[in-house]
Amino acid sequence: MPSLRVGFDVAPLHAAYPPGVVRATRGLVEALERRAVLEVVRLVPQGDERTWRHSRVPHLVRELELFGVHSPISAFPRSGPGQRVHTLHELPWRHGVAENADLKHKFWAEYGPWRADATLCPSEFVARDLKRRWLPGAAKIQVAPWGVGAPFGDLPEPGAVDEVVLGKLRLGQDPLALCVGAVREKKNLAAALHGLAEVRRRNGARFQLVVTGAETPDLRRDLGLAQKLGLSRFVSTPGAISDGDLASLMRLSSCVVVLSKSEGFAFPALEALACGAPALVARATAQAELAGPVGIAVDSADPASVADGFERALRERENLRYDGIERAAAFTWDACAERVEALWQRLA
Numbered sequence: 001m002p003s004l005r006v007g008f009d010v011a012p013l014h015a016a017y018p019p020g021v022v023r024a025t026r027g028l029v030e031a032l033e034r035r036a037v038l039e040v041v042r043l044v045p046q047g048d049e050r051t052w053r054h055s056r057v058p059h060l061v062r063e064l065e066l067f068g069v070h071s072p073i074s075a076f077p078r079s080g081p082g083q084r085v086h087t088l089h090e091l092p093w094r095h096g097v098a099e100n101a102d103l104k105h106k107f108w109a110e111y112g113p114w115r116a117d118a119t120l121c122p123s124e125f126v127a128r129d130l131k132r133r134w135l136p137g138a139a140k141i142q143v144a145p146w147g148v149g150a151p152f153g154d155l156p157e158p159g160a161v162d163e164v165v166l167g168k169l170r171l172g173q174d175p176l177a178l179c180v181g182a183v184r185e186k187k188n189l190a191a192a193l194h195g196l197a198e199v200r201r202r203n204g205a206r207f208q209l210v211v212t213g214a215e216t217p218d219l220r221r222d223l224g225l226a227q228k229l230g231l232s233r234f235v236s237t238p239g240a241i242s243d244g245d246l247a248s249l250m251r252l253s254s255c256v257v258v259l260s261k262s263e264g265f266a267f268p269a270l271e272a273l274a275c276g277a278p279a280l281v282a283r284a285t286a287q288a289e290l291a292g293p294v295g296i297a298v299d300s301a302d303p304a305s306v307a308d309g310f311e312r313a314l315r316e317r318e319n320l321r322y323d324g325i326e327r328a329a330a331f332t333w334d335a336c337a338e339r340v341e342a343l344w345q346r347l348a
Contacts, residue, residue, distance in 0.1 A: 031333035074108035090264030145334035183213035195306025249273035257312035273324035
């Protein structure tokens with residue numbers, strides 16, 4: 001029987017949150033429930049989320065006799081009974097990124113490690129960011145990398161044919177370079193465009209850059225850059241697509257490009273490796289840590305370096321394929337859940 005009864009804040013599954021936070025919340029809570037080492041009680045927000053978290057959740061801890069509350073985001077109940085574990089996904093302001101760098105996020109990054117009983121990070125990269133400041137809570141920082149699961153794997157689901165997605169999304173026959181969700185400035189699509197322009201100047205391969213995600217002002221600006229660079233016919237924007245189609249695209253791609261200026265984990269890099277696609281990553285980032293020696297690390301500020309990365313991906317794709325699949329296999333939701341279980345057992 002489970003020895004600890006823990007409330008799990010599942011607000012990201014019921015409100016508008018970044019896709020990565022939703023993925024992390026769902027993957028972890030489902031793995032914890034399946035394993036049943038902890039007794040997980042889902043805490044679903046009612047009404048205003050902030051009021052619910054700070055006013056209602058402390059009462060739920062008492063009423064449901066919870067040992068504590070696990071938050072998959074940085075915010076958690078500031079008062080009340082029980083242990084508290086919160087999650088810091090990234091500290092973008094430390095890397096010159098304005099997104100999620102407002103006072104609210106900075107407050108929880110400063111206050112959380114002091115007040116919480118433990119701070120969970122998805123990568124050593126984020127943990128180092130936190131530890132660069134002197135914090136009484138530095139010893140409480142724990143790393144538990146997220147996992148990868150279906151449909152991201154080296155084979156399509158039974159009965160599925162990956163190539164169907166090419167016609168469905170009206171993509172051509174040129175080698176694909178996939179930029180997942182690169183519709184926000186922090187994703188640094190501009191670096192990929194400048195690298196692709198350098199490939200074209202070298203009379204290199206006719207890469208087709210595929211940018212998934214809904215239309216945004218940042219995407220429109222980058223499409224203007226593509227036009228200035230003479231790349232418009234080499235850039236496709238199919239919009240938001242399903243995970244199934246995304247996995248198919250990854251298996252068909254010559255590389256998946258993750259040149260973000262700030263990431264705490266970078267699911268696309270891990271999912272690319274699981275699908276057998278090379279991950280083109282920016283050096284000295286969380287995604288470079290995640291991809292490890294099988295990633296193609298480039299200087300995202302140098303178009304020549306990015307172009308070299310594109311060309312290497314095309315040249316070495318098959319050699320990198322199995323190393324990437326093996327690397328991704330170490331990142332499972334069970335492994336993540338096991339670390340979280342051990343953390344709560346230590347708190348007990």
